[in-house]
Amino acid sequence: MKKVLTIAGSDCSGGAGIQADLKTIIAHKCYGMSVITALTAQNTTGVYGIEACSVDFVKNQMDCVFTDIFPDAVKIGMVSSIEIIEAIAQKLKEHKAQNIVVDPVMVATSGSRLLNDDAIHKLLNELIQLATVITPNIFEAEILCGFEIKSTEDMIKAARKIAENYDGHILIKGGHLEDDANDLLFTNGVIHWFEGEKIKNSNTHGTGCTLSSAIASNLALGYDIEESIRNSKEYITGALRAKLDLGKGSGPLNHCYNMV
Incomplete structure (x- = not known):
């Protein structure tokens, strides 16, 4: 069985963060492990509190995982401070982690910076x-x-700008644009578009967490980057199309729709 580690915050309501990641990993028939960076008090209506884990405890969790059940892929989500970012980077290098997917969680759904x-x-x-x-x-x-991104042309310009400081694969998710849900993969100057169906579903809590952990799971299973993204987009489309309706706000996806 392939193993996937998620390093992220906990969502007590189960729709995002560690909980969404572990459900997604299980749905891909991989073994899920977690390093928790912060506890959050949240539900479908918002985030009501955050308690960050100490740097030493984050390091301790990472050592426990990597020295016992070495992951085939790592997904990184919410990181709450400079010190935790430094600690995670240090341990990833120390343990020579592979297939690392970083979901740069910097902006809340409300638009405020985290x-x-x-x-x-x-x-x-x-x-x-x-x-x-x-x-x-x-x-x-x-x-x-x-700069602002208002179109697919802006997405390409943004990818080129980001690539000035980063040599890896850049996947800019276009789901927040009005017309479609197409995503842009930019690698070493090469552009690849992944077309996506725009699902009419207001319950989208945890979609970013879910996509990134699905990509990590696919990488762990041995798929290349393009196959991993394509498979993951199909998975998240199915999870949205299932139209699970829980909670009073923007509810969670049905992460296990494909296991029924």
């Missing part, structure tokens, strides 16, 4: 540099490139 400028700089210049692929949404890509 990381200050110093932490974003550290994320870009240390943690992202270790990634096989990064998966920013439109808002996160805007922070990384420094």
Whole structure:
């Protein structure tokens, strides 16, 4: 069985973060492990509290995983401080982690920033540099490139700008654009579009977490980057199309729709 590690925050309501990642990993028939960077008090209506784990405890968790059940892929989501970013980067290098997917969680659904400028700089210049692929949404890509993204042409310009400081695969998710859900993969100057169906479903809590952990699972299973992204988009489309309807706000996906 292939093993996938998720390094992220916990969502007590189960729709995003560690919980969404582990459900996604299981749905891909992989063995899921987790390193928790923060506890959140949240549900489908919003985030009501965050308690960050200590740097030493994050390091301790990572050592416990890597020295016993070495992961075939690693997904990284919410990182709450410069110190935790540094700790994760240090341990990934120390343990020679492979197939690293970084979902740069920098902007809340409300549009407010979750990381200050110093932490974003550290994320870009240390943690992202270790990634096989990064998966920013439109808002996160805007922070990384420094300008607004309103069209597919802007997505290409943003990818080129981000690539000035990062040599790996860049997947800019276009789901927040109005017309379609097409994603852009940019690798060494080569552009590849993944067309996606725009599912009419207001319950989208945890879609970013789910896609990145699906990509990590596919990489662990031995698929190349393009196959991993294509498979993951098909998976998340099915999870949205299942139209699970839980909670009073933007509800979770049905991560296990393909296991019924």
